[in-house]
Amino acid sequence: MPKEAEEIPFVTIQLDSSSSEPLYVQLYNVIRGSILSGRLKGGLKLPGTRTLAKELGISRNTIILAFEQLIAEGYMKGKAGAGTYVSREIPDKQPSEMKNQKIYEDYSADSKNKKLSSLSSPSMRFMPENNFIPFQHGIPSVQDFRFDLWLKIFNKIMQRFSTKQLAEVDGAGYIGLKTAISEYLQTYRAVNCTPEQIFIINGSQQGLYLISKVLMKENDSVLLEDPFYFGVRDAIRSSKVNIIPIPVDDDGIQVDFAIKNFPNANFIYTTPSHQYPFGSTLSKPRRLKLLEFAGENNIWIIEDDYDGEFRYTANPLPSLQGMDKYGRVIYVGTFSKILFPGLRLGYLVLPSINLVDSFAAERKVIDRQSSILEQFVLAEFMREGHFTRHIRKMRILYRERQEFLIDEIRKELGGFITVKPSASGMHVLAWLPGYLDDKEVSKALRCNNLTAFPLSDLVLNYKRKPALILGYTAFNKEEIRWGVSILKDTLKRFF
Numbered sequence: 001m002p003k004e005a006e007e008i009p010f011v012t013i014q015l016d017s018s019s020s021e022p023l024y025v026q027l028y029n030v031i032r033g034s035i036l037s038g039r040l041k042g043g044l045k046l047p048g049t050r051t052l053a054k055e056l057g058i059s060r061n062t063i064i065l066a067f068e069q070l071i072a073e074g075y076m077k078g079k080a081g082a083g084t085y086v087s088r089e090i091p092d093k094q095p096s097e098m099k100n101q102k103i104y105e106d107y108s109a110d111s112k113n114k115k116l117s118s119l120s121s122p123s124m125r126f127m128p129e130n131n132f133i134p135f136q137h138g139i140p141s142v143q144d145f146r147f148d149l150w151l152k153i154f155n156k157i158m159q160r161f162s163t164k165q166l167a168e169v170d171g172a173g174y175i176g177l178k179t180a181i182s183e184y185l186q187t188y189r190a191v192n193c194t195p196e197q198i199f200i201i202n203g204s205q206q207g208l209y210l211i212s213k214v215l216m217k218e219n220d221s222v223l224l225e226d227p228f229y230f231g232v233r234d235a236i237r238s239s240k241v242n243i244i245p246i247p248v249d250d251d252g253i254q255v256d257f258a259i260k261n262f263p264n265a266n267f268i269y270t271t272p273s274h275q276y277p278f279g280s281t282l283s284k285p286r287r288l289k290l291l292e293f294a295g296e297n298n299i300w301i302i303e304d305d306y307d308g309e310f311r312y313t314a315n316p317l318p319s320l321q322g323m324d325k326y327g328r329v330i331y332v333g334t335f336s337k338i339l340f341p342g343l344r345l346g347y348l349v350l351p352s353i354n355l356v357d358s359f360a361a362e363r364k365v366i367d368r369q370s371s372i373l374e375q376f377v378l379a380e381f382m383r384e385g386h387f388t389r390h391i392r393k394m395r396i397l398y399r400e401r402q403e404f405l406i407d408e409i410r411k412e413l414g415g416f417i418t419v420k421p422s423a424s425g426m427h428v429l430a431w432l433p434g435y436l437d438d439k440e441v442s443k444a445l446r447c448n449n450l451t452a453f454p455l456s457d458l459v460l461n462y463k464r465k466p467a468l469i470l471g472y473t474a475f476n477k478e479e480i481r482w483g484v485s486i487l488k489d490t491l492k493r494f495f
């Protein structure tokens with residue numbers, strides 16, 4: 001058993017914030033020096049990154065960067081943020097300080113064994129103080145969420161609600177929240193529903209899982225958009241259904257292809273507002289055709305409207321559910337993208353209230369219901385108008401951030417990668433030259449502390465040109481500029 005780490009003397013870790021050397025380089029040097037001198041012995045468990053960040057009064061990002069470097073070099077084992085230990089076998093005995101020019105190996109596809117040239121590593125440059133790393137996608141600007149208002153409502157509720165109410169269990173959710181959601185959906189997403197059709201869930205992931213448990217049977221055919229959302233595959237996997245990829249283009253899922261080849265399908269999962277990850281919007285003619293196809297063949301459509309609120313052109317598109325005359329659409333919504341992912345609240349709009357009991361019965365097996373307190377607070381937050389105000393504010397902010405990202409890329413990398421503006425959503429695709437492997441590029445970026453998911457990881461069957469998924473919503477201009485500079489320096493090595 002590794003020894004616990006409380007004995008690490010935090011006091012010996014002295015960092016100088018006025019130094020030109022980045023804090024994580026200083027921290028790396030202190031820990032490495034302590035390991036080499038034997039003060040931190042092999043097998044010792046290091047404190048968690050959160051604890052250390054608190055103790056040292058610096059950001060967790062800084063700790064993670066230092067830890068990741070120490071792990072990469074073999075001084076530590078484990079995973080930054082999930083338990084780390086001093087290695088029993090350290091890589092060298094000669095303490096030599098990490099300098100501002102170093103370090104990562106070149107991951108370029110054609111020169112895997114080469115060390116980096118004399119370029120100073122871009123990762124050594126100023127790292128923005130943010131818990132998320134550019135260009136992680138699907139993360140809202142959590143800094144801009146009004147936690148002060150949330151807390152005020154929470155306090156008010158704690159005084160107002162009875163202990164009986166706090167003990168109540170209703171698998172379908174708190175009626176006050178269901179009412180607020182149905183009003184919002186009718187007004188802003190043109191969803192056709194009553195509060196009784198709303199089923200509160202702990203995020204879309206749980207909703208997708210419940211749909212699979214309640215409605216899917218073994219060997220059912222489930223059509224998934226290709227490229228696809230990994231979350232849906234994971235959610236339905238245990239129902240032993242057949243997953244069938246359907247290609248996507250600039251008008252969304254290719255409905256004619258599905259009609260022609262899979263008339264006996266049982267389910268179609270789609271992200272019509274903003275196809276994940278491709279970014280296209282399902283065109284109106286295809287929407288009508290898809291609904292017709294589902295209605296005539298008794299197919300369930302699962303409409304995942306995960307980021308439909310963020311449409312930057314004048315006319316937000318109505319939901320597929322709102323156009324459905326056959327009652328075949330199950331609408332899936334989440335608060336993860338509008339508010340913050342850790343809230344773990346979302347909702348299903350069931351096509352019929354007759355389905356509510358089956359969903360509640362299945363829900364009972366896993367966790368009975370969503371936290372009643374969070375439901376109360378969110379309902380009030382929506383009733384008081386903060387929710388729609390926040391959406392409006394974020395829509396403006398995200399549009400600016402997207403424009404800024406695209407401008408920066410065009411300015412710095414115009415000749416190498418192509419980025420088209422996206423009319424909606426929270427990420428854009430950066431298309432790479434066809435001969436590059438986006439997985440390799442993504443790996444190299446990761447080594448330079450940049451996150452950019454490769455599109456090819458989300459392909460089921462229909463191969464795509466290489467591209468990176470760049471999220472922009474969680475990052476300010478400074479962070480975006482930093483991210484683009486890393487992108488530029490890393491990509492240089494592939495040309």
Ligand SMILES: Cc1ncc(COP(=O)(O)O)c(C=O)c1O
Pocket residue numbers: 138202203204205206229231271276304306333334335336341345346
């Ligand atoms: C396509 C899609 N649907 C849904 C979600 C949201 O999932 P959840 O509500 O479980 O946080 C995401 C988040 O990444 C997503 O990309």
